[in-house]
Amino acid sequence: MSSGVGWIEVICGPMFSGKSEELIRRLRRAQIARKRVQVFKPVIDDRYSKAEIVSHSDLRLNAEVVTDAADILKKMDWRTQVVGIDEPNFLADGLVNVAQQLADSGKQVIIAGLDTDYMGRPFSPIPDLLCVAESITKMLAICMRCGNPAKHTQRLVETEDLIVVGAAGMYEARCRRCFEAGLPKQEVLEFARPQAQSRPRVAKAGS
Ligand code: ADP
Ligand code: ZN
Numbered sequence: 001m002s003s004g005v006g007w008i009e010v011i012c013g014p015m016f017s018g019k020s021e022e023l024i025r026r027l028r029r030a031q032i033a034r035k036r037v038q039v040f041k042p043v044i045d046d047r048y049s050k051a052e053i054v055s056h057s058d059l060r061l062n063a064e065v066v067t068d069a070a071d072i073l074k075k076m077d078w079r080t081q082v083v084g085i086d087e088p089n090f091l092a093d094g095l096v097n098v099a100q101q102l103a104d105s106g107k108q109v110i111i112a113g114l115d116t117d118y119m120g121r122p123f124s125p126i127p128d129l130l131c132v133a134e135s136i137t138k139m140l141a142i143c144m145r146c147g148n149p150a151k152h153t154q155r156l157v158e159t160e161d162l163i164v165v166g167a168a169g170m171y172e173a174r175c176r177r178c179f180e181a182g183l184p185k186q187e188v189l190e191f192a193r194p195q196a197q198s199r200p201r202v203a204k205a206g207s
Pocket of ligand 1: 013015016018020021022054055056057140141143144
């Protein structure tokens with residue numbers, strides 16, 4: 001695209017599908033091209049580091065922490081050419097408008113986030129962002145049950161909260177066939193047993 005024209009790129013898919021790796025790759029390439037880059041992540045996502053995007057494979061990129069979508073505009077250096085945003089599901093309210101404003105003002109906006117939640121439902125704000133984006137990349141992980149391409153994030157802990165911050169042991173990637181919306185009943189039973197607290201056994205009764 002010619003310089004001065006903004007656009008929105010969305011990288012979506014389940015956990016472990018390589019969204020953060022792909023975001024970091026694109027942002028690094030922009031830095032190599034000597035573009036002015038700003039990277040944002042929500043304050044709630046402090047699993048690894050408060051000031052870095054970190055992939056499950058431990059790629060890292062410095063980021064600024066924001067409390068909400070409007071905070072991105074407050075922290076924006078208007079000379080910035082490329083804006084990266086990780087974990088947008090924590091910034092649902094207002095992020096579509098913010099991304100549109102940034103793209104309308106000529107910036108390349110790259111957003112990487114979950115497209116579905118632990119129940120397999122569309123996960124805000126990705127569905128709306130897909131409608132306004134110029135570029136969409138859907139990533140797939142590997143199903144931890146059968147090895148097929150996986151589009152689902154399987155929750156392995158017992159809670160109905162929409163967002164539970166966590167990583168290995170709390171979630172795993174599953175394909176369409178192996179995914180069970182929410183927590184499989186067998187796993188709830190396993191969790192009730194003291195010896196199964198660290199890592200739930202995922203075998204279903206009869207399998
Ligand atoms: P995301 O941002 O989508 O959660 P990351 O970019 O943080 O994903 O991590 C992707 C990396 O996670 C892969 O390159 C691989 O090293 C690792 N990984 C762990 N479990 C899986 C899985 N089930 N499928 C694919 N990659 C996995
Ligand atoms: Zn599977």
